[in-house]
Amino acid sequence: MQDSVGGSPFNRRLTVFCKSRRVPQTKGAETRYLSDLVLSVPFEALMKSSEGGVEIYKAPIRLATGLPKTPRRRARFFEVLLDFKARPGLTLFVLLLVACLFSIGYEQRNGLNRPVIRSDGEGYYSYLPLYAIAHTLDFSAVAPYLTDPPLVLGFRVIPQTGKVASLYPVGTAICIAPFFALAHGAVSLSNGGRIDALGAPYQVAVLLAGLAWFALGLTLLWRFLFLYFSGWIAAFSILVIIFASSVFHYAVADPSFSHIYSFSLVAVVLYTSAMFWRKPTPRYAILAGAACGLLFDIRNYNILYVAVFFHPLLSRTGISEARRLRNYLLLCAVSILVAAIPELLVLKYYYGSFYANSYQGVPLNYFAPQILNVLFSVRKGVFFWSPALLFGLVGLCLALMTSLRPLAVTCLAILGATAYIISIWPAWPFGDSFGHRGFVDAGPLFAFGFAVLLARLQRYRWRPFAYILFAILVTLNTLLLWSYWWGILPGDFASLKSYRYGIETPIAALFRLAPQPTGDSRWPDNLRAELHLSGAVPLSIKVYKGNLLGLDFVATNIGKSTWSSTAGRGLVALSIRFVPAKDRSRLGTLNTESLYEWRSAIERDVSPNEQIAFRNLRVVVPLEPGSYVGCAELLSEGVAWFRSVGPSTAVVFDVEVLP
Numbered sequence: 001m002q003d004s005v006g007g008s009p010f011n012r013r014l015t016v017f018c019k020s021r022r023v024p025q026t027k028g029a030e031t032r033y034l035s036d037l038v039l040s041v042p043f044e045a046l047m048k049s050s051e052g053g054v055e056i057y058k059a060p061i062r063l064a065t066g067l068p069k070t071p072r073r074r075a076r077f078f079e080v081l082l083d084f085k086a087r088p089g090l091t092l093f094v095l096l097l098v099a100c101l102f103s104i105g106y107e108q109r110n111g112l113n114r115p116v117i118r119s120d121g122e123g124y125y126s127y128l129p130l131y132a133i134a135h136t137l138d139f140s141a142v143a144p145y146l147t148d149p150p151l152v153l154g155f156r157v158i159p160q161t162g163k164v165a166s167l168y169p170v171g172t173a174i175c176i177a178p179f180f181a182l183a184h185g186a187v188s189l190s191n192g193g194r195i196d197a198l199g200a201p202y203q204v205a206v207l208l209a210g211l212a213w214f215a216l217g218l219t220l221l222w223r224f225l226f227l228y229f230s231g232w233i234a235a236f237s238i239l240v241i242i243f244a245s246s247v248f249h250y251a252v253a254d255p256s257f258s259h260i261y262s263f264s265l266v267a268v269v270l271y272t273s274a275m276f277w278r279k280p281t282p283r284y285a286i287l288a289g290a291a292c293g294l295l296f297d298i299r300n301y302n303i304l305y306v307a308v309f310f311h312p313l314l315s316r317t318g319i320s321e322a323r324r325l326r327n328y329l330l331l332c333a334v335s336i337l338v339a340a341i342p343e344l345l346v347l348k349y350y351y352g353s354f355y356a357n358s359y360q361g362v363p364l365n366y367f368a369p370q371i372l373n374v375l376f377s378v379r380k381g382v383f384f385w386s387p388a389l390l391f392g393l394v395g396l397c398l399a400l401m402t403s404l405r406p407l408a409v410t411c412l413a414i415l416g417a418t419a420y421i422i423s424i425w426p427a428w429p430f431g432d433s434f435g436h437r438g439f440v441d442a443g444p445l446f447a448f449g450f451a452v453l454l455a456r457l458q459r460y461r462w463r464p465f466a467y468i469l470f471a472i473l474v475t476l477n478t479l480l481l482w483s484y485w486w487g488i489l490p491g492d493f494a495s496l497k498s499y500r501y502g503i504e505t506p507i508a509a510l511f512r513l514a515p516q517p518t519g520d521s522r523w524p525d526n527l528r529a530e531l532h533l534s535g536a537v538p539l540s541i542k543v544y545k546g547n548l549l550g551l552d553f554v555a556t557n558i559g560k561s562t563w564s565s566t567a568g569r570g571l572v573a574l575s576i577r578f579v580p581a582k583d584r585s586r587l588g589t590l591n592t593e594s595l596y597e598w599r600s601a602i603e604r605d606v607s608p609n610e611q612i613a614f615r616n617l618r619v620v621v622p623l624e625p626g627s628y629v630g631c632a633e634l635l636s637e638g639v640a641w642f643r644s645v646g647p648s649t650a651v652v653f654d655v656e657v658l659p
Contacts, residue, residue, distance in 0.1 A: 088235035089222055096218065096242065100211060103252045112485045113253040116203040120431070121256025122146050123154045125206065126166055127173035128180045129197035137349070140164045144624075145197035158351055165350035167358045170342050171297030175261040179209040210255020217264025218242075221444050224271040227278075228404070229451045233458075236466065237451040244388035244473035246435035247443045249481055253434075258298050262441035265291045265298070266305055270444050273309040277318075280325050289332040293339020300343070300358075301421050302441065304414045306336065311410040318406065362426060369423035374436065378496055380429035382436040385480070388473045389439065392446030395453030404452070411445045418442060432491025434484045482506045487640045488524050497522075498639070505645075520562045520605075522570030524640040528559030529648045531574075531634060534613065540654040545625055548618040549655065551576075553632060556611045559646070563606040563636075571637040573601040574614050578655065581627035596621075596628075601637075625659040 107113050117125050130142040139155045154167035173180075183205035187195055196202075218238060225234035242248050250259045268291040276284035288309045295302035309332060312318030322329060347356045375383050383390045393415070399408035422428055422438045430438050454466060483489035483502035490498055501524060521527060534552035543549050553574060557563055563572040578596040598619050606612045621628070633650035635641045642648035 088231040089226075092222065092235040092238060093218070095239070099243070099248070100214075100252055103248075104207070107253065107485070115198065116207050117198055117256045119257075120168070121206075121254065122198075123166055123168040124172035124258055125176065125256055126155075126168070127170050128177060132180070132184055133195050133197055138164055139166050142197075145195075160352040161350060163350050165346075165358070169258075169297055169299060169358065170346050171294055171299070172256075172258040172261055174294065174297060174342060175213060176206055176209045176256075179205040179212070206256050210251055210260050213261050213264040214251040217260075217267040217444070220264075220271040221267040221447060224267065224274055224444070225448065225451050227274055229455055233451050233454045236454060236470065237447045240388050240450055240470055240473060241392070241443050241447040244470075244477045245386040245443065245446075246433070246437055246440050249434045249484075250437065250440050253485065257437070259437050259440035262295060262298050262302055263443045265295050266308075266441060267444045269295070269305050269308050270448070273311070276309070276328070277312050277321070280328055282328065282331055285328045285332040286335045289335025290339045293336040293341075296336075296340045297343040299441070301418070303340075304417050307410050307414060308407075311406045314406040314409055364424045365426070366424055369420055370428045371419060371423045374419055374423045374428055374438075378499065379494055380433075380436045380492065382439045385435035386439075386477070388450070388477075389446045391453055391469075392449035395449030395451065395456075396445070397449075398456050399449065399452045402452075407448075408452075411448065415442055415445060429492055434481060434491070476503070479503045479506045486645075488645060490639055498524075520570060521564045521572050521636040522639060524636070524645045526560040526646070527634075527636055527640065527642050527648070528557070528646050529634045529642050530556040530558055531632060531649050531651055533651055533653075534615075540656070542656045542658060543621060544658045549621050551614075551617045551619055551632075553614040553617070553651070554611055555606075555614070555634060557606045557608050560608055562608065563602060563612075565602045565605050570639055571601055572606070573599045573635060573637060574617075574632060575599050575635055576617075576619055576630055576632045578621060578628045578630050581629050581654070621655060621657060625657045628655045628657065629653075630655050 126139065126142055126146060129145045130136065130139060133145060134141045136142075143155065155164055156167070157163070158165050180202065183201040184195075187199065187201050221238060222234055225237060229237075247260070247263060250257055250263075254260075269288055272284045272288040272291065276288060292303065292306045292309065295305050310322075310329075313322055344354050347358070348354050351358065351360070373379065373381065375381055378384060383393075396408050396411050396415075399405065400412075402408075418439070418441075422430075422436075430436065457466070480489060480499075480502050483505055484491070488505050489502035494502075505524070532554060534554045541549065555574070564570045565572070576598045600614055600617055602612055604612070621630075630653050631650055632653075633641065633643060634648065643650065
């Protein structure tokens with residue numbers, strides 16, 4: 001007699017080797033669940049026979065080793081892949097591989113989420129061209145290799161040292177570095193001229209880095225959950241967390257951000273910590289410590305995840321065991337320190353102290369945290385945008401009543417501390433993002449909680465409920481993700497109206513239904529415009545360096561919505577973007593965060609079929625001499641670009657900046 005969930009206290013089950021419908025009992029031997037086909041049978045489902053065996057009525061299929069293999073017929077390839085009960089791990093990774101390839105192909109075909117390195121991602125990435133291309137430690141020297149201006153990249157002069165530093169930690173660049181090195185080597189061999197740090201090879205390298213770390217995190221998260229739960233529960237929990245939250249987006253659409261790397265490293269810490277306390281070895285102590293140190297390099301407060309490694313100390317037996325393993329624990333502490341050295345050196349060199357805060361000068365609201373907004377607000381509440389995580393939290397609370405209590409307490413404490421740290425930050429929504437990206441790092445903790453919840457529901461008729469729940473959560477998240485990718489769902493300042501529209505729009509597009517018309521530009525439906533240059537301005541313009549470019553435009557409202565001139569969400573503005581002439585194709589993407597841009601808002605409301613003129617615009621152009629391409633088009637602030645929601649025109653013109 002043994003526990004079928006690898007030591008989990010959820011229920012007692014008898015594992016029997018399956019040759020036919022009538023099988024003998026197996027007793028005594030320890031079973032590790034990895035490969036061979038067996039049946040895990042509740043005691044209530046067993047009935048003794050006159051021949052000393054048992055007859056199985058309702059027994060879910062399990063995977064195990066330590067028992068002799070049974071002869072099986074050769075199944076067809078797709079039947080094997082889709083046999084989720086018998087091979088949940090294989091099915092899980094096939095589904096994720098297909099989803100990643102399809103999503104990347106869809107993005108590439110439609111020009112979505114491009115370039116890969118953009119916005120905050122440029123700040124994280126900037127360490128690599130700084131050292132490998134510019135060959136300097138001065139961040140002001142790397143700005144010409146990037147597209148965002150220095151202030152957007154987070155570059156600023158530190159008063160204590162007088163050095164130009166980046167507010168972004170160095171850990172994300174360390175994770176990308178091996179892939180960057182391959183791309184840089186290939187570019188250096190093939191191109192002897194000036195290297196474009198944001199060229200296609202580097203974009204592909206960052207994308208591959210995100211996918212590789214994502215695969216590593218999923219593998220170790222699977223192995224961690226499989227230590228305590230059946231393969232089906234482990235796979236199901238991972239699928240829910242990946243496809244019903246923001247994790248998938250940051251793996252395939254924003255791999256230049258830090259979150260997918262933190263997600264994977266948290267999975268590393270969970271797995272290596274669990275294995276260390278099962279079978280203490282120096283290897284697991286070093287790996288767990290290195291992962292914790294690298295988490296600190298990525299985001300300083302992620303040092304909280306060190307508590308996962310030491311969670312057995314919350315029990316009496318764990319304390320006595322720690323005394324026996326104190327040398328291994330010291331080895332783990334040394335590994336943490338060694339892995340944290342890069343970030344400590346950055347802080348010391350640029351800020352003058354190992355304990356400096358790279359976000360110095362930002363006021364923190366210690367006594368007025370925005371906890372409720374962080375967790376439940378429509379604007380960016382983590383449980384509002386990713387309700388699957390709430391089920392994971394419930395599972396962690398249920399785990400407090402099991403032998404997994406020390407780990408559950410640790411996970412809840414980390415989540416609570418993370419929520420508090422985020423809530424005292426003035427920019428607690430974390431800017432434009434899909435869902436609240438501050439909790440993507442903690443995805444493995446929520447997956448563990450979701451697995452606990454499913455295991456507790458196993459004694460009931462829960463499978464239809466789980467399938468329905470999974471389908472609803474994944475469908476909801478997929479609809480919202482599609483709307484976010486197309487610029488229909490705002491990255492910040494969302495409302496219930498925009499949330500509903502983010503669900504309705506992809507459904508209408510799928511079934512070719514017409515959305516309901518709305519009144520003004522705060523609602524993306526019916527945003528349409530015709531835009532053209534006014535006067536005899538050529539489409540090829542020359543301007544001297546330091547001068548302003550004078551332009552006149554006329555826009556016509558050809559939609560059914562009134563354009564709002566009220567500041568805030570829904571304000572209609574004219575955007576003029578510039579890119580180098582060689583990057584003309586980048587104007588096809590609507591994500592402008594990594595481009596030179598200038599905007600002018602309308603001064604009055606514009607009704608349908610009415611015109612408005614943008615007269616005597618004095619446009620700031622890129623300062624460096626060279627050839628550029630400009631693109632003028634309209635957008636509704638915080639809502640959508642006009643071209644993303646319907647047929648609207650844009651004006652493209654060439655600009656030559658003379659020295």
